[in-house]
Amino acid sequence: xxxxxxxxxxxxxxxxxFLEDMGPRPSARHTLDRRENDRGYEPGNCRWATMKVQxxxxxxxxxxxxxxERLCVSEAAERFGLKTNVVCTRLDLGxxxxxxxxxxxxx
Numbered sequence: 001x002x003x004x005x006x007x008x009x010x011x012x013x014x015x016x017x018f019l020e021d022m023g024p025r026p027s028a029r030h031t032l033d034r035r036e037n038d039r040g041y042e043p044g045n046c047r048w049a050t051m052k053v054q055x056x057x058x059x060x061x062x063x064x065x066x067x068x069e070r071l072c073v074s075e076a077a078e079r080f081g082l083k084t085n086v087v088c089t090r091l092d093l094g095x096x097x098x099x100x101x102x103x104x105x106x107x
Contacts, residue, residue, distance in 0.1 A: 002042035022046060033057060064097050076101055
């Protein structure tokens with residue numbers, strides 16, 4: 001955690017500095033999340049995020065690149081109306097990312 005949030009500064013407590021930097025929690029569904037997991041809890045690296053957003057920011061996510069954007073598989077699958085396991089299976093079978101995301105399900 002950064003010193004400003006731990007110790008405070010300019011006569012403010014650490015918590016007052018934290019609130020000044022982060023603002024109040026937007027809702028009960030939001031918790032503090034680090035954008036880059038290798039960096040600490042500090043202004044510029046923290047955000048209020050839902051569990052869904054935080055789950056997509058885990059180190060063990062499978063990241064793919066699609067049309068110039070880096071996404072975790074679950075987010076890409078959601079955008080294309082597919083289940084995550086379907087996209088993962090297709091990729092494991094050697095499908096291209098484009099095909100895995102855009103080919104409709106055959107029923």
